[in-house]
Amino acid sequence: MKLETDIDMSVKIGELTLKNPIMPASGTFAEGLSQVMDFDRLGAIVTKTVTREVRAGNPTPRVVERPNSMINAIGIPSKGVAHFVEKIIPLYAHLSTPLVVSISAPTADGFACLARDLSLPGVAAIEANISCPNIEEDGKAFAMNADSTATVTRALRAATDLPLWIKLTPNTGDMPAVARAGEAEGADALVVANTILSMAIDLKTFKPSLGNVMGGLSGPAVKPIVLRQVFQCANAVDIPIIGCGGISSAEDVIEYMLAGARAVQVGTATFLQPNIMPRIIEDLQAFCYHRQINRASALTGALLIEEADESDLSWLDPQ
Amino acid sequence: MTVEPLQLSDFSRDDHGSIGLVRESVPRPFKPTVVAEMSRVVSNDAVNAEYYHLVVECGPVAAAAEPGQFFSLLCPKLPGEEPFLRRPMSLYGTNPHQGRIEFLYKVVGSGTRGLATLKRGDLLDIMGPLGRGFALDPGLTDIVAVGRGAGLATLAPLAKAARRNGTRVTAVFSARRPDLMVSVGLFEEQGATVIQVTDQEATSGPANVERILRELITDGRCQAFFTCGSSRLMRVQQRLAEEFSLPGQVAIEQQMACGIGLCFCCVRDFNVGGTIVNRRVCWDGPVFDLLETLP
Numbered sequence: 307m308k309l310e311t312d313i314d315m316s317v318k319i320g321e322l323t324l325k326n327p328i329m330p331a332s333g334t335f336a337e338g339l340s341q342v343m344d345f346d347r348l349g350a351i352v353t354k355t356v357t358r359e360v361r362a363g364n365p366t367p368r369v370v371e372r373p374n375s376m377i378n379a380i381g382i383p384s385k386g387v388a389h390f391v392e393k394i395i396p397l398y399a400h401l402s403t404p405l406v407v408s409i410s411a412p413t414a415d416g417f418a419c420l421a422r423d424l425s426l427p428g429v430a431a432i433e434a435n436i437s438c439p440n441i442e443e444d445g446k447a448f449a450m451n452a453d454s455t456a457t458v459t460r461a462l463r464a465a466t467d468l469p470l471w472i473k474l475t476p477n478t479g480d481m482p483a484v485a486r487a488g489e490a491e492g493a494d495a496l497v498v499a500n501t502i503l504s505m506a507i508d509l510k511t512f513k514p515s516l517g518n519v520m521g522g523l524s525g526p527a528v529k530p531i532v533l534r535q536v537f538q539c540a541n542a543v544d545i546p547i548i549g550c551g552g553i554s555s556a557e558d559v560i561e562y563m564l565a566g567a568r569a570v571q572v573g574t575a576t577f578l579q580p581n582i583m584p585r586i587i588e589d590l591q592a593f594c595y596h597r598q599i600n601r602a603s604a605l606t607g608a609l610l611i612e613e614a615d616e617s618d619l620s621w622l623d624p625q
Numbered sequence: 626m627t628v629e630p631l632q633l634s635d636f637s638r639d640d641h642g643s644i645g646l647v648r649e650s651v652p653r654p655f656k657p658t659v660v661a662e663m664s665r666v667v668s669n670d671a672v673n674a675e676y677y678h679l680v681v682e683c684g685p686v687a688a689a690a691e692p693g694q695f696f697s698l699l700c701p702k703l704p705g706e707e708p709f710l711r712r713p714m715s716l717y718g719t720n721p722h723q724g725r726i727e728f729l730y731k732v733v734g735s736g737t738r739g740l741a742t743l744k745r746g747d748l749l750d751i752m753g754p755l756g757r758g759f760a761l762d763p764g765l766t767d768i769v770a771v772g773r774g775a776g777l778a779t780l781a782p783l784a785k786a787a788r789r790n791g792t793r794v795t796a797v798f799s800a801r802r803p804d805l806m807v808s809v810g811l812f813e814e815q816g817a818t819v820i821q822v823t824d825q826e827a828t829s830g831p832a833n834v835e836r837i838l839r840e841l842i843t844d845g846r847c848q849a850f851f852t853c854g855s856s857r858l859m860r861v862q863q864r865l866a867e868e869f870s871l872p873g874q875v876a877i878e879q880q881m882a883c884g885i886g887l888c889f890c891c892v893r894d895f896n897v898g899g900t901i902v903n904r905r906v907c908w909d910g911p912v913f914d915l916l917e918t919l920p
């Protein structure tokens with residue numbers, strides 16, 4: 307391996323090959339970023355969750371910051387499926403980067419119909435957001451338990467031939483069971499995870515800081531929790547895991563990959579550094595080069611839990 | 626509430642180019658039109674008890690910012706304070722030749738307290754230029770700029786741009802006290818007339834401002850309103866704009882996370898021909914049509 311560019315950065319998520327493991331998290335990416343970065347560099351593009359019906363979203367304030375994190379209650383505003391098909395999908399048609407479409411619906415049937423209607427040319431995969439804590443009352447979502455995850459995944463699987471990713475919620479007490487339910491019903495990959503249900507109160511007004519009262523925590527503060535969940539899911543299933551939570555550097559990506567993630571999504575970090583994804587790709591490549599790792603995909607699951615002998619690590623060390 | 630119909634403008638912003646369905650067979654090097662970069666502080670001085678004037682050296686993309694556009698600043702963290710998100714700040718001035726941009730900010734919380742500690746030579750992470758600024762029709766001979774508080778900072782670049790067009794500017798500036806008034810010198814240097822009203826002198830009430838504006842309209846000094854910083858004053862101008870069929874533009878504020886149209890946290894409602902529509906302040910604005918803007 308002579309050059310950094312000799313490193314194979316590609317990863318496989320089921321049948322879909324991505325040129326690198328870095329993609330945006332749904333709801334933190336839109337065409338505005340094309341002013342800052344070249345979308346062709348990304349492993350994939352993931353669009354903001356779309357619903358069939360037109361939705362207004364939550365009242366403002368929709369966001370509040372906390373140390374190393376933020377809480378959002380945007381509420382999935384959506385211009386509906388027709389607008390999405392006519393206006394959003396074509397925006398990304400000229401790119402070599404695959405387009406992943408995130409969907410949400412209030413019922414399993416609704417999810418299935420939407421997945422069917424969005425299984426269109428130009429769409430490379432469906433990401434079912436069965437986890438958004440703001441939509442369902444009290445933050446409940448399909449991915450809160452294994453049974454409802456199985457029901458919705460089964461309906462989705464029957465509705466589309468596209469690769470099916472399901473996005474889990476970190477708010478369930480039994481991640482591995484939910485992950486297994488998704489795998490058993492035919493999901494091609496799991497996205498772990500959405501935001502952590504949370505709350506903040508304004509001491510000046512004694513009111514909740516968010517219009518919706520509760521919201522989802524994201525950003526660097528959530529990383530250790532979601533990393534643990536990726537690790538648990540990776541041990542529970544054989545399908546690829548896409549890690550998502552608090553990633554803002556290549557080091558974070560490497561942690562996620564070692565814990566078992568095949569690829570990752572970057573969300574909140576883009577708000578602070580709009581150019582962070584291309585930078586992470588470069589840094590990840592540089593890391594692989596310095597550690598003489600030929601393929602980035604070799605990092606996935608390479609965590610050494612047992613006490614390592616020297617020889618176990620030799621493949622990672624520069625000669 | 627009825628909801629916004631499909632709009633091409635949702636993703637094509639012709640004024641600033643760059644967004645849209647660009648199909649190209651030959652790849653060319655990517656040229657950003659918005660940057661996040663380290664700028665170097667040239668000066669950061671208190672201008673009165675509440676406001677600081679910050680000048681930074683930046684690259685050409687940032688220095689090409691236009692009046693009404695803004696930047697999002699990653700503020701230094703003071704011990705014990707944790708600003709996490711960037712802070713939106715209007716462009717106060719720009720000098721593309723020197724590669725400099727300026728901000729005028731009021732110290733209000735953790736982020737701006739951090740900004741106030743910046744010294745000459747320090748680095749500051751700036752992201753911009755962002756949003757859609759003022760559209761200044763070169764055909765106008767007379768415009769009125771009405772501002773209050775930090776809104777005066779946002780209006781400031783208009784003075785220079787209007788002078789370049791040969792447009793005469795009358796500014797009506799409002800503040801709590803005369804010593805908290807900012808931007809006056811800057812407007813006067815560009816040949817603008819500045820009328821100052823303050824709470825302390827009991828001249829800043831909507832009735833008095835309306836009286837002043839009516840006079841300006843009668844005198845032929847107001848073909849359009851440009852405003853920022855006060856909902857009360859905006860309502861006065863909306864009434865007059867309606868009565869005299871005058872156009873107007875208003876720069877508005879809303880809490881932001883991404884500043885570039887990704888997160889939908891900065892939305893506000895607008896009345897477009899009787900329909901309430903939801904727009905992102907960072908992306909569709911921060912400058913909007915005066916009559917469409919709801920308080």
Ligand SMILES: Cc1cc2nc3c(=O)[nH]c(=O)nc-3n(C[C@H](O)[C@H](O)[C@H](O)COP(=O)(O)OP(=O)(O)OC[C@H]3O[C@@H](n4cnc5c(N)ncnc54)[C@H](O)[C@@H]3O)c2cc1C
Pocket residue numbers: 371695708710711712713714715716728729730731732733734735736737738775778779877878879880881911
């Ligand atoms: C487009 C735009 C241009 C602006 N231009 C200027 C300017 O030129 N000069 C100036 O002094 N101020 C300006 N502001 C307001 C400025 O952004 C806030 O004063 C600043 O964010 C306060 O940060 P803080 O940490 O000091 O205050 P805190 O109150 O601690 O901030 C807490 C959170 O609320 C947000 N916030 C607080 N006040 C405002 C506000 N008025 N508008 C939007 N978000 C707010 C902060 O960004 C932060 O996320 C502008 C705001 C917008 C949206």
Ligand SMILES: Cc1cc2nc3c(=O)[nH]c(=O)nc-3n(C[C@H](O)[C@H](O)[C@H](O)COP(=O)(O)O)c2cc1C
Pocket residue numbers: 331332333334354355378380382408435438473499500501523524525526528550551552553571572573574575888
């Ligand atoms: C403002 C905002 C909006 C979001 N919208 C969505 C969404 O529409 N659909 C979804 O599946 N996740 C959404 N998320 C969750 C992110 O995709 C991601 O799972 C989460 O933020 C954790 O990653 P991060 O810490 O890198 O941000 C949103 C997050 C934020 C901060």
Ligand code: FES
Pocket residue numbers: 880881882883884885886887888889890891892905906907908
């Ligand atoms: S601040 Fe994110 S869309 Fe406006």
